[in-house]
Amino acid sequence: MIGVFSKTTDSSIIEAIGFSNLDFVIIDQEHGNVDFTTTQNHIRAATLTSLKPIVRVAELNHNLIGKALDSGAFGIQVPNIETVSDAKKAIDSAKFYPLGSRGVCRFVRSAEYGSMDKKAYFEKSNKSFLVLQIEGEEGIKNLDEIIQLNGFDVLFIGPYDLSQSLGVPGDIDHPLVREAIVKIKDKCSSRSILMGSFADTYDRVNWLVSLGFEYIAYSVDINIFLEACLKLRMDIKDEY
Secondary structure, three states: OEEEEEOOOOHHHHHHHHHOOOOEEEEEOOOOOOOHHHHHHHHHHHHOOOOEEEEEOOOOOHHHHHHHHHOOOOEEEEOOOOOHHHHHHHHHHHOOOOOOOOOOOOOOHHHHHHOOOHHHHHHHHOOOEEEEEEOOHHHHHOHHHHOOOOOOOEEEEOHHHHHHHOOOOOOOOOHHHHHHHHHHHHHHHOOOOEEEEEEOOHHHHHHHHHHOOOEEEEEEHHHHHHHHHHHHHHHOOOOO
16 A cells, blocks of 8 residues: 655645545644644545545544544554553554443544444444554564554554664664664564555665565655655756
8 A cells, every 4th residue: 555644734635645546645643733623624535535544643642543533534543652551552542342442422424423323333433444653662672562462454664763763863774774674574574464664765665565565655745746846847947
């Protein structure tokens, strides 16, 4: 699956991403200026196409995870998972009984504002997509315990925070960072866990694909637009 991170507040951009036939968009509440009203409109725009809306919540928080799912998100991405306790809390927050203790309200968008059959709603909701994000040495230290858990779909490596944790901030192609990513991948492969990560160059996408990563977020919508404008300017600079 290939998608992008989104920091835009314009839902038309989300809809346009969907018409590109990308697989998913990560609506970024951690590093983006996206409130819940905008998030819900982004989700509506995504579902007009085949685009899967994933919400990266600002932090590991029971209420934030529940609200994003109530808004109709296909899935949740939780940043900075450091311990097995963090991972259990994320799973518990994203699932209804018997898998978790997500807050129950069926008068929300994900339940069609109360018109959906209750049993069907709970069954559907407990299949929601959950991505746990590992991005530091503490998370790596506790990885063996974390990957023993059931209830999440993808383990996502955040390369930029990982590079900072390893003392080479921003250098996501540094040998220390690449070595750590390969070690994480090898451990997850032994458990048949789907792997995800971020790339901002085509070379990095190809490297991740070669390692067997299946959930790859390429760059950020606003930066993709900026790069396209820069290329346009360069392409026509000799004529105007």
